Each structure stands twice: as structure tokens, then as C-alpha cells.
Amino acid sequence: MSPTKHRARAAVTVAGLLVAALAACSPGSDNATPGGATGTPDAVDAALKAGGELTYWSWTPSAKAQVEAFQREFPNVKVNYVNAGTNNDHYTKLQNAVKAGSGAPDVAQVEYQALPQFALTGALVDLGQYGFNDFEKDYTKSTWGSVKVAGGLYGLPQDSGPMALFYNKQVFDQHGIAVPKTWDEYVAAAEKLHAADPTKYITSDTGDAGFTTSMIWQAGGKPFTTDGKSVRIDLQDAGTRKFTAMWSPLVEKKLLSSIKGWSDEWYKALGDGTISTLLAGAWMPGVLESSVPGGAGKWAVAPLPTYDGKPVTAENGGGGQSVLKQSANPALAAGFVRWLNHDNGVKPFLESGGFPATTADLDSAAFKDKASAYFGGQQVNQVLTASAGQVAAGWSYLPYQLYANSIFGDTVGKSYLNSSHLDPGLTDWQKSLADYGSQQGFTVTTS
Amino acid sequence: MTSIPVPVEAPPAPPAPARRVRRRRPERKGWLFVAPFLVVFALVFLAPIAYAVWLSLFREQVFFGGTEFVGLDNYAAVLGDAKFWESFLRVLVFLVVQVPVMLLLALVAALAIDSARLHASGFFRVVIFLPYAVPGVVAALMWGFIYGDNFGLAADLNDLLGRQAVAPLSADWILPSIGNVVTWEFVGYNMLIFYSALKVVPGDLYEAAAIDGAGTMRTILSVKLPAIRGAVVIATIFSIIGSFQLFNEPNILRTLAPNVISTFYTPNMYAYNLSFAGQQYDYSATVAIVMGVITAIIAYVVQLRGSRKGV
Incomplete structure (x- = not known):
């Protein structure tokens, strides 16, 4: 509630804008x-x-x-x-x-x-x-x-950041859970784990635009297409719905931890097994090694589960x-x-x-075959480099993706808040994105 | 946010042109003396406001570089914007509930310290005022940790009780939670205003009251409260302006509860996100101006009512 701070910020912007106006007048x-x-x-x-x-x-x-x-x-x-x-x-x-x-x-x-x-x-x-x-x-x-x-x-x-499945091997072994190859197996594992130990969750997700778009990408969705001037948004295409049909039950049954990603509690939960898998890009081993020392020797890497068993993945970050x-x-x-x-x-x-x-x-063999001590000697890059070649083709982000991400919580976040199906939230997001695009002069078409 | 007084009034029309020359000279010198102030005033107060008003008359499309003059279209859009009114109603509810609670607490604290019956009143004065010295951003961060329901004080309390008894960051609780942070921060500040007003009440008033046989409550109601009415009005106006400009606390708690606190949770957050996330600088300026005008009107009405009763 410090009005001065906010005003100061606004004043800086205004000053910046004045400079912009002056610069626009200068030749060359x-x-x-x-x-x-x-x-x-x-x-x-x-x-x-x-x-x-x-x-x-x-x-x-x-x-x-x-x-x-x-x-x-x-x-x-x-x-x-x-x-x-x-x-x-x-x-x-x-x-x-x-x-x-x-x-x-x-x-x-x-x-x-x-x-x-x-x-x-x-x-x-x-x-x-x-x-x-x-x-x-x-x-x-x-x-x-x-x-x-x-x-x-x-x-x-x-x-x-080709996506892969990072899982806590210790927790999986303890509860007799096999490494899921398909999303059906993943959802089954989520239910089994939480039933066996109510303090443990398969993963955490409180609504993250980067994660959701990557998961839609892997499912073969192409919700955003653009040639620069015109934009087509369809957050209910076949691929998107394939993802929401799989993921929404996890949200509805509260099988996902509500710990927010990248928070202090999240790092702690990754170390103590509260969160037992991560669906993330290939940069994740670096994060685990540097920020989750408690997880050393527990984590392992496997290819990202798929819908039909055929290997396919997406970029994340x-x-x-x-x-x-x-x-x-x-x-x-x-x-x-x-x-x-x-x-x-x-x-x-x-x-x-x-x-x-x-x-x-x-x-290079040196990169691929490097055994990681953190991952209990596993050659994690074997898995990760293989995923790099299996990224689904034809994806594009919105020309205003940063804005889109900023309002994700306003729209899809409500689905997470109410533990309900993601489709209505995504439809809301689409509407807001179409409105914004039109205001900015894009020719927007939606489904 | 109230209207800006014109610093120098126009000279009255002189009766004859012959005298005009003689009368103008000293006036010019006066301008010279106020010039340093006027230049700074125009640069840091008038120019930004004028620029915001200027911005609000355009619509720029950042992606294709087009800027068109739209007149009052932005104003019409803000007045019909459900998001704007939702955020406005939210801070209005906040204002109606939080400000009286905070001012009442501040008043009780000020009266207690002023009563001269308190041991170590200087210590209490400092401790109650201390939260005001904590930067708002730090305060919000600190309370964020206390409110955390996975680990944090709220989580410990829930563990202790064995059930989900408190959830300060959930949709139902978040507004009172923010109100709690703001109250904690500003009770001391308002207490200090009341306390200093109480300090200047002439002692003979108390003597007269005592001779008339007034007890403590009677003295408070008939002497102290009427004497500090002006301070109460001022504190109320500051609090109204502060409530309408609510920004730091929800914006920082948003990182912990992004699904609960939207990007348009308060009018200031809406304006901020419009310009920095959406690059809609023109519309953002319009939101800020409309909110400024509404705040000025409400503050003015309160001031009028407050001073009328005082007479």
C-alpha cells in the first residue's frame, strides 16, 4: 500500500515514454x-x-x-x-x-x-x-x-528442453509402481501412490502456462497458428482435448499436489518424495542437482509417457x-x-x-555416455538426447505468448482452483486471447 | 489526488492602461521568485498528469505500430469494463470493512497510551508503530510465509488442530488476509496521528471536566474525541486513498496464490498489468485516471462531511 512506489514506477515509465517520443523525432x-x-x-x-x-x-x-x-x-x-x-x-x-x-x-x-x-x-x-x-x-x-x-x-x-519423465525411483520401488510408459499407466500410478500414502503425489500442478502448452504440444495439439498478421486460436482442437481428457481427472480427483512450482516448498517436496515425478524439459537435471541436494541418488529419468506407446515428446522451455x-x-x-x-x-x-x-x-559420445552421480550413475543424456529427436513437429506459440501466460491464472487457473475440468478454463483463455489479439490489430479466428 | 490549486492568481483588471506598466513590474519579479518551484512543479506533477491524459486519448497497437486518436473511446471502454468494476467493488468492500477496524484499533491504542495509566507507554508506542517502518514489500513477503498452508504458521496450526482450520490464501480468505496485513502495517501510523492530536488538547479542558465530575469514559466521549475530530477526518481520507491504491500486498501474495489473485484484483494491479504485461499503455492510463477521479470525489465528499460536523 505504498502509493509512492507505484507512482515512482509510473513516473519512470512516463519519463521513458517521453524519451521514446523524442527519439522518434530524431533523424537516422x-x-x-x-x-x-x-x-x-x-x-x-x-x-x-x-x-x-x-x-x-x-x-x-x-x-x-x-x-x-x-x-x-x-x-x-x-x-x-x-x-x-x-x-x-x-x-x-x-x-x-x-x-x-x-x-x-x-x-x-x-x-x-x-x-x-x-x-x-x-x-x-x-x-x-x-x-x-x-x-x-x-x-x-x-x-x-x-x-x-x-x-x-x-x-x-x-x-x-525436450520433455522427459523424471521420477523418484525410491518412492516408486517402495510402493511397487512400474515406470509408466503411457499416460493411462501414469494416471493409474497417480491413484495408486496417493491411495497408498496420502501425503505423496505423483506431481504438482497449480496451473502453469508453459507446462500446459508443452503438454498440448506433445498430444499433437496445434492451438496457435500464425503467419504474423493473422492468428488462429483453437484451444479445443483434437490434441488439446486429448490432453485435457487425460489430465483433468487428476485435477478433479485432487491427485496433484497444490505446491506451487519453483517455490521453496516445491524444492523441499522434490527432496523428500512428496512430489514423486516431474514432467519437464531436459534442463531439469541441472536444477535438481543444484537446488535439491536431498534428492541425490533417488531420481531417475525415463522417456515421457505417450498416449499410444509411440515415442513422441515436446519442447518445454x-x-x-x-x-x-x-x-x-x-x-x-x-x-x-x-x-x-x-x-x-x-x-x-x-x-x-x-x-x-x-x-x-x-x-557426441562424451556427452551421451556421461554417467550422472546424482541420478545414481544413470546415463541420463541417453534418454534426453533421444527425446531431442522425437519432438512433435508443427508447433508455434502465439505472437503475444508472454501476455497469454500472464493471464493464464485468471482463466485456466480457475479450473485448478475449483478442481474442475480444464476445458472451460481453456475456453475462457481462448476468449481473452482472441479479444486481446483483435485489439492489437491481429486478424483473429477461433474455432 | 485532489485538485491542484492554481499557484498564482490572475491579477485583477487594472483601471487604466497608464498604470498598468507601473503595476506589472513587481509582478514579474514575483514570477522570477516562484519560477524554480513552478518549473519543478510543472515537470514532476503537471507534465505526467497531462501526459497520462494525452495517452488516454489514443489507442496504440504495439505489434503493428499503429496509433490512432480515439477521443473518449477508452473512457467509455473503462466505464463498461466488467474487470474494472469488479476490481473497484473489491477495494470498496475492503475499504468499508478494513478502514473502520484499523482506525478503531488505532484510536483505542492512542487513547490507552494517552491515558497515562499505562506502564512503559513509550515502549508500546514504538512497538505498535514499528510495523509501519517495515517496507510494505517486506511485510507482504513475511506474511506470505506465515500464511503458507504447506509450510508456515498456517500449516503448523492446521497440523496442531488436525484439520484444515485456516487457509489464509484460499479464495474465501484472501481478502481478509490482505486486510490483516494492511491493518498490521498501518495501525501504528494512524495511532501516531491520533496520539499527537491528543497531546495538544489543552490541560485545562481536562481539569474543567474533572471539576464537573466527568469520569474517564465521559472525558473521552465529550472532550478527547471532539478535540481530535480533525485528525480522524485526515486519517480517514488517507486510508481511503490508500485502500483505492491497494497494490503491494495483493501483488506480492499473488506469487503464492496466482489462481486466487487475478491480474485485475485491484484497480492499480489492473493498470499495472495492462501496461507491463499487455503493453496497453493508453488503456492503462485511462484506468488510472478514472480511478484517480473516483478517489478524489470520494475523498472530497468525506472531507466535506467531516468538516461540516466539526463546525
Whole structure:
């Protein structure tokens, strides 16, 4: 209830907007700068040679080590690394800087789900002009597809998050539960576990847009299709309903823990067996190792259950680095991105426990066969790299996915709150998303 | 949020043009003296308000870069926006219930400390005031941990009783829970206002009351309360403005209960999320202006009523 704080924030925004208005009046913005829209592959090498200064925003755990390694290799380039906040905090700041017309970094981490929003609003540089389209063969199909928006290349993929089933082997063994291969088996396991020990749950889910969209993706749903200007939203298509028909009973029968993901209690519950499985991206082992020391030796990895037994999975999270149009030296910024996600930057990324998007690293024996002590000696990357090749094709996020995620709790959250079927919540979400899209000038069609 | 007084009044029309020149000179010098204030005032108060009003007349589509002048369309939209009215009604209910409770507690505390019958009254004064010194964000975080029903005080209490007795973060409880945090934070602040008003009541009034045979209750009702009426009106107006601007507490508890506290839980949260999540800066400015006007009107009415009774 501190009105001053809120006003101060509003005043900052207003000040920022004033700057934007002034900047819009000044001649020679964006493309007129040398090396801007007229970049070439040679310009990148020349810029790296000439050196300069860059600002880089990221919250990835590997960012610091990567920046240090980069500066050792290119001592004449100074990179100012800034952690501008995690997830939404980062995007809010980035969006404000874009809107203000100044203050944005040269290079920023942008997740796949957020990329279309920044690309379509003209905040990012098309890296195709620097010849980066030639790198297509070096990345997995799904990650490359995620950085291509409306024909442009708006970043290079850094990590990927093909989904897998992480399960607490100790709890499973104790209750005689077999590792589920299909979703029917998974739901049966949920019932059996909770009946045997009412303090234990198969997993926790209080409504998370990232998780729900990934699960719809795996079920073959394509609720969002877009060509930039027109958007089609159908959150009741066959794939979506396949997912809700499977998942809603878990919500209705209260078989899911109500512990909110990423909270302190959640980490605790992962360690003591209260939450016995996680359906998450391949970056999860790093999280477990660093934040759930109590789970060491208990957890194991298996492929994500499927509806019919045929292996298929989806991406969950993951992202890359993009160059902002505001950058005064986009060629140098592009050089940094190329180094980060295509050249020598991948090594420090792997060392920090990252799950790469580059096929050469995914296929290397050293990466695949590494036994993980945390997972009781299991070669977890065998399972995870296999899933990287089984991601369902044809998915796309909304061009305003960040906004969509922000109102997920207002709509689908109500289904979770009332322990009811997810379909009415998803229908509400669709309606809000269609309204917003129309207001923003998209041509929206719904089912 | 009340109307801004015009700092310098227009000079009265001078009778003859011959004198006008002579009379204007000192006025110009006056402008020179107030200029530093006026510049800062215009820059930090008038310009943002004017800019917000200016914004509210447009509709920008951030994805395709189109900005069109829409006149009062945004205002019409806000007045017909169910989400806006839902959030408004919520803070209104909050206001009607929480503000009287808080002010009554503050009044009792102030009277107790002022009664001179309390041992270590200085200690109580500081302790009751202390929560006000805790930043609102920290307070909300702290209460969030207390309210947590998986681990936290609420969970421990439920364990102790063996059933789900309290659920401060559930849909039915959340508004009282927020009210509890706000009351805890601001009782001390309001107590201090009342207490300082009580301190300046002339001692001979008490003497006169005592000579007339008035007991403690009689003194409170007939001497103390009428004497601090002005302070009560001021505290009420501050609390009304504070309630309508409710933001920190629900916004922080939202991270613990995102399904219960929506993005339009209070008008301020609605405006905030419209601009920072939805990039609808124009509509957000309109919501803020409409809410500001409503707050100003209600505060003004309370002020009028309060001072009328006082006369």
C-alpha cells in the first residue's frame, strides 16, 4: 500500500515514454547506422577484429562463465554482463527499453516462447543478413524452428528442453509402481501412490502456462497458428482435448499436489518424495542437482509417457540469444551470439550443465555416455538426447505468448482452483486471447 | 489526488492602461521568485498528469505500430469494463470493512497510551508503530510465509488442530488476509496521528471536566474525541486513498496464490498489468485516471462531511 512506489514506477515509465517520443523525432535511427540492415557475413568478422563494447542481458547460469571465456578470446571486445532479472522481470525490462527507444542491451537472452513477440514488434535484428541461415544443419529441427519467425532468423538457439519423465525411483520401488510408459499407466500410478500414502503425489500442478502448452504440444495439439498478421486460436482442437481428457481427472480427483512450482516448498517436496515425478524439459537435471541436494541418488529419468506407446515428446522451455535493433554495433553483437551458441561458447555452456541445441554436441559420445552421480550413475543424456529427436513437429506459440501466460491464472487457473475440468478454463483463455489479439490489430479466428 | 490549486492568481483588471506598466513590474519579479518551484512543479506533477491524459486519448497497437486518436473511446471502454468494476467493488468492500477496524484499533491504542495509566507507554508506542517502518514489500513477503498452508504458521496450526482450520490464501480468505496485513502495517501510523492530536488538547479542558465530575469514559466521549475530530477526518481520507491504491500486498501474495489473485484484483494491479504485461499503455492510463477521479470525489465528499460536523 505504498502509493509512492507505484507512482515512482509510473513516473519512470512516463519519463521513458517521453524519451521514446523524442527519439522518434530524431533523424537516422535504426537502419541508418553503419552495419545495420546492410550487414554481411564479413562484417561480423571485421567487427570482432575491430572490437568494441557490448551489453548482454541474461539469467542463464552459464552466462558469466561464457562472457569470461569470450573476453579471453577477444580481449578487445568488452562485454558488460547484466542479470536484469529472471523470466518475466527480464522481459518487462526489455519491453520497456524497446518501447522507450533506448536502454536496451545489444544482446539478450530470449526464450523460444517469447521470441515471436519481440521479433514481430520489430525489436530484433534478422541475423539472416550475416549468413547465419547456413547454420541450420547444426541445430535440432525444433530449436531452429523456434528462432525462425515469419521467414526471419531472430536468434541462435542456445539450449533445448525436450520433455522427459523424471521420477523418484525410491518412492516408486517402495510402493511397487512400474515406470509408466503411457499416460493411462501414469494416471493409474497417480491413484495408486496417493491411495497408498496420502501425503505423496505423483506431481504438482497449480496451473502453469508453459507446462500446459508443452503438454498440448506433445498430444499433437496445434492451438496457435500464425503467419504474423493473422492468428488462429483453437484451444479445443483434437490434441488439446486429448490432453485435457487425460489430465483433468487428476485435477478433479485432487491427485496433484497444490505446491506451487519453483517455490521453496516445491524444492523441499522434490527432496523428500512428496512430489514423486516431474514432467519437464531436459534442463531439469541441472536444477535438481543444484537446488535439491536431498534428492541425490533417488531420481531417475525415463522417456515421457505417450498416449499410444509411440515415442513422441515436446519442447518445454529453452531459448537463445538475439540481437536488439537498438544495438549501436549489431555486427559485433551478432559475432558474440555466433560465438555463444555456435562456436567456442558452447563448451562453457556444457560445463555448467546446460542441455545444448547443437546436434554435434548432442551426438557426441562424451556427452551421451556421461554417467550422472546424482541420478545414481544413470546415463541420463541417453534418454534426453533421444527425446531431442522425437519432438512433435508443427508447433508455434502465439505472437503475444508472454501476455497469454500472464493471464493464464485468471482463466485456466480457475479450473485448478475449483478442481474442475480444464476445458472451460481453456475456453475462457481462448476468449481473452482472441479479444486481446483483435485489439492489437491481429486478424483473429477461433474455432 | 485532489485538485491542484492554481499557484498564482490572475491579477485583477487594472483601471487604466497608464498604470498598468507601473503595476506589472513587481509582478514579474514575483514570477522570477516562484519560477524554480513552478518549473519543478510543472515537470514532476503537471507534465505526467497531462501526459497520462494525452495517452488516454489514443489507442496504440504495439505489434503493428499503429496509433490512432480515439477521443473518449477508452473512457467509455473503462466505464463498461466488467474487470474494472469488479476490481473497484473489491477495494470498496475492503475499504468499508478494513478502514473502520484499523482506525478503531488505532484510536483505542492512542487513547490507552494517552491515558497515562499505562506502564512503559513509550515502549508500546514504538512497538505498535514499528510495523509501519517495515517496507510494505517486506511485510507482504513475511506474511506470505506465515500464511503458507504447506509450510508456515498456517500449516503448523492446521497440523496442531488436525484439520484444515485456516487457509489464509484460499479464495474465501484472501481478502481478509490482505486486510490483516494492511491493518498490521498501518495501525501504528494512524495511532501516531491520533496520539499527537491528543497531546495538544489543552490541560485545562481536562481539569474543567474533572471539576464537573466527568469520569474517564465521559472525558473521552465529550472532550478527547471532539478535540481530535480533525485528525480522524485526515486519517480517514488517507486510508481511503490508500485502500483505492491497494497494490503491494495483493501483488506480492499473488506469487503464492496466482489462481486466487487475478491480474485485475485491484484497480492499480489492473493498470499495472495492462501496461507491463499487455503493453496497453493508453488503456492503462485511462484506468488510472478514472480511478484517480473516483478517489478524489470520494475523498472530497468525506472531507466535506467531516468538516461540516466539526463546525
